[in-house]
Amino acid sequence: MSRVPKFKFRLYVAGNTENSLQALSNLTALCEKHLANRYELELVDVFRDPGRALTDRIFMTPTLVKLTPAPIQQIVGTLAQTSALMQAFGLGNLAI
Amino acid sequence: MTVAGLSAKSITGIAGFDEITGGGLPQGRTTLLVGGPGSGKTIFSVQFLAHGATACNEPGIFVAFEEAPKRIVANLRSFGWGLDELQRKKLYFMDAQPMPDLIQSGNFDLGGLLAALEAKAKEMGARRIVFDAMDVLLALLPDEATRKREMHRLHQWLLDHELTALITAKAGEGEAGSPAEQPFGFMQFMVDCSVILNHRMNISVSQRNLRVLKYRGCSFNEDESPFVIGKNGFDVALAHSRADSKVSFERVSSGVKRLDTMLGGGYYRGASVLITGFPGTAKTTLSGTFAEAACRRGERTMFVSFDSDGSEVIRNLTSVGIQLARFVKSGILRMVSARTITGSAETLLVRIKSLVKEHDARCLVIDPVSALSKAGNELTAHAVAERLIDWSKSTGITLVCTSLLDEVSGPSTNASPLQVSTMADTWIHLNYLVQAGERNRGMSIIKSRGTSHSNQVRELILSDDGVTLADIYTADGEVLMGTLRWQKESAERFANEVAEVAGKLKRVSLDAEEAVLEVRAKSLKTELIAKQVEKALLVRTTASRKRELSGGRSRIRELRGADVAKAVRKRSGHESSS
Numbered sequence: 001m002s003r004v005p006k007f008k009f010r011l012y013v014a015g016n017t018e019n020s021l022q023a024l025s026n027l028t029a030l031c032e033k034h035l036a037n038r039y040e041l042e043l044v045d046v047f048r049d050p051g052r053a054l055t056d057r058i059f060m061t062p063t064l065v066k067l068t069p070a071p072i073q074q075i076v077g078t079l080a081q082t083s084a085l086m087q088a089f090g091l092g093n094l095a096i
Numbered sequence: 097m098t099v100a101g102l103s104a105k106s107i108t109g110i111a112g113f114d115e116i117t118g119g120g121l122p123q124g125r126t127t128l129l130v131g132g133p134g135s136g137k138t139i140f141s142v143q144f145l146a147h148g149a150t151a152c153n154e155p156g157i158f159v160a161f162e163e164a165p166k167r168i169v170a171n172l173r174s175f176g177w178g179l180d181e182l183q184r185k186k187l188y189f190m191d192a193q194p195m196p197d198l199i200q201s202g203n204f205d206l207g208g209l210l211a212a213l214e215a216k217a218k219e220m221g222a223r224r225i226v227f228d229a230m231d232v233l234l235a236l237l238p239d240e241a242t243r244k245r246e247m248h249r250l251h252q253w254l255l256d257h258e259l260t261a262l263i264t265a266k267a268g269e270g271e272a273g274s275p276a277e278q279p280f281g282f283m284q285f286m287v288d289c290s291v292i293l294n295h296r297m298n299i300s301v302s303q304r305n306l307r308v309l310k311y312r313g314c315s316f317n318e319d320e321s322p323f324v325i326g327k328n329g330f331d332v333a334l335a336h337s338r339a340d341s342k343v344s345f346e347r348v349s350s351g352v353k354r355l356d357t358m359l360g361g362g363y364y365r366g367a368s369v370l371i372t373g374f375p376g377t378a379k380t381t382l383s384g385t386f387a388e389a390a391c392r393r394g395e396r397t398m399f400v401s402f403d404s405d406g407s408e409v410i411r412n413l414t415s416v417g418i419q420l421a422r423f424v425k426s427g428i429l430r431m432v433s434a435r436t437i438t439g440s441a442e443t444l445l446v447r448i449k450s451l452v453k454e455h456d457a458r459c460l461v462i463d464p465v466s467a468l469s470k471a472g473n474e475l476t477a478h479a480v481a482e483r484l485i486d487w488s489k490s491t492g493i494t495l496v497c498t499s500l501l502d503e504v505s506g507p508s509t510n511a512s513p514l515q516v517s518t519m520a521d522t523w524i525h526l527n528y529l530v531q532a533g534e535r536n537r538g539m540s541i542i543k544s545r546g547t548s549h550s551n552q553v554r555e556l557i558l559s560d561d562g563v564t565l566a567d568i569y570t571a572d573g574e575v576l577m578g579t580l581r582w583q584k585e586s587a588e589r590f591a592n593e594v595a596e597v598a599g600k601l602k603r604v605s606l607d608a609e610e611a612v613l614e615v616r617a618k619s620l621k622t623e624l625i626a627k628q629v630e631k632a633l634l635v636r637t638t639a640s641r642k643r644e645l646s647g648g649r650s651r652i653r654e655l656r657g658a659d660v661a662k663a664v665r666k667r668s669g670h671e672s673s674s
Contacts, residue, residue, distance in 0.1 A: 063204070
């Protein structure tokens with residue numbers, strides 16, 4: 001098992017909408033399974049903080065931004081397809 | 097939440113479009129603007145926002161899905177809408193381009209966009225909003241159901257916030273197909289107003305058209321209207337200008353004295369004058385005299401020449417005594433070479449209009465107007481010429497246009513290719529008369545509305561001193577011009593001289609005769625008196641002789657001593673009669 005760098009995520013959600021809730025639970029599940037103790041997650045609710053959506057140019061919700069490791073990536077959607085997500089994170093070898 | 101009535105409209109500030117729709121886009125509602133690439137969607141929508149922000153105190157937000165706002169602003173800066181200034185407060189460009197390496201995983205919605213917009217709209221009190229290139233956003237959404245759902249969500253949000261919205265979307269190649277087949281077809285049914293922009297090539301000349309497809313609760317002009325993207329943005333051409341033109345009874349000189357007389361005083365102010373003729377019949381010259389006369393009156397004038405450069409026109413007109421250079425110098429006359437203006441007839445019209453406005457011209461010459469119908473413009477040229485005349489009338493500009501006739505058609509088969517002749521108020525026709533090895537110019541007034549005009553053909557003579565009209569002669573049913581006319585004229589002059597001399601001679605001889613007669617009458621009178629005297633003398637002598645005789649007799653009788661009383665009575669009778 002190779003050394004895996006620490007992951008920093010930011011998830012933009014739109015209140016308690018279905019898509020957002022799904023994304024949050026999908027992401028948490030994935031992280032707990034493959035990146036336990038090696039990730040940080042910041043949650044931004046664009047309904048509560050619309051200025052943030054504007055400055056960060058987040059127009060679709062939910063949006064996940066992977067801040068580290070480089071490169072920065074944006075993933076929109078409920079994060080339902082776990083394998084695609086793992087590929088995007090460069091964790092393809094860990095995919096089940 | 098109240099729903100804005102459809103009668104309320106947001107003025108777009110786009111020339112012609114507000115007229116077509118009777119006041120602009122539906123206020124507080126959503127309008128869909130569909131067009132192919134390069135059809136002018138972005139320009140239309142930014143102009144709508146800029147006008148709202150500047151003229152209506154309605155701040156606006158521009159959501160750019162496809163192009164970076166910086167580039168949009170840079171591209172549109174030349175239109176002079178003051179975008180940089182507006183961006184400080186009243187205009188906001190939101191960069192909503194999706195990241196090119198965006199990864200999709202599962203469903204998503206536009207919650208973020210709406211939240212961001214909500215915040216921004218509130219902050220700046222936005223009343224207008226544009227979503228440019230909605231198709232880019234729609235392409236990201238996984239399926240038709242999601243697209244519909246998200247668009248309905250957006251639409252509802254717009255209605256709730258009573259924003260006047262304009263959504264642009266690209267149309268594919270199959271633009272003619274039914275709207276429902278388009279990826280945004282359902283949007284056509286959702287929105288309250290829909291506008292289509294077209295950009296076609298017609299024999300390599302670009303033609304732009306705008307059509308209002310629907311406008312709920314409002315009547316609108318359903319026809320396709322040509323438009324151009326001019327110096328100040330969109331300019332949609334209207335088939336007919338609505339402004340009723342003021343009718344003027346004022347006359348303006350044609351620059352040729354006798355022509356003015358033939359027209360009963362000149363052209364009417366604000367009239368459209370058409371001068372037709374074959375090449376070289378002095379059409380330009382006749383329009384030049386008009387321009388010169390206008391400048392002399394101190395009226396700002398514009399001379400649009402399609403055939404040659406302004407300086408060439410001036411030089412050529414100088415040769416016939418029309419001096420325009422000084423008016424150009426003083427700035428009262430503007431020469432425009434339309435050869436440098438490329439594009440469709442529509443573009444030319446818009447360009448001419450804006451130049452005239454810029455120059456504040458009262459008199460306009462277009463030489464020749466038939467140039468409007470050069471290749472690729474045949475279909476639109478007529479409508480353009482019609483609008484040119486409409487426009488010049490509504491603005492009170494006196495318009496003189498020349499029109500070339502090709503040798504084949506000629507005036508008999510009726511008129512200029514654009515059929516301007518039917519629209520023009522005054523139609524002057526110039527032609528050649530080839531006779532006795534000469535080509536001479538003849539001028540006639542074919543029509544002149546509202547003025548009595550001469551029915552005579554006149555010869556147009558160009559000389560160093562200017563343009564004059566001469567009477568022509570008809571001899572044995574033939575019209576004489578040029579040298580023949582001169583010969584006829586000089587022959588007539590000679591005949592006149594001879595007649596005059598003869599008359600003088602006759603008079604002298606009559607005088608002499610009269611004198612002789614008078615003398616004779618005098619001598620006769622003298623003779624008469626002499627005769628009368630002679631006669632009186634005769635009478636007297638006769639009477640005295642009688643008396644002597646009778647006296648002698650009575651004396652004899654006395655002497656004889658008989659008949660005394662009788663002799664006395666007789667004597668008294670003689671005395672009374674003498």
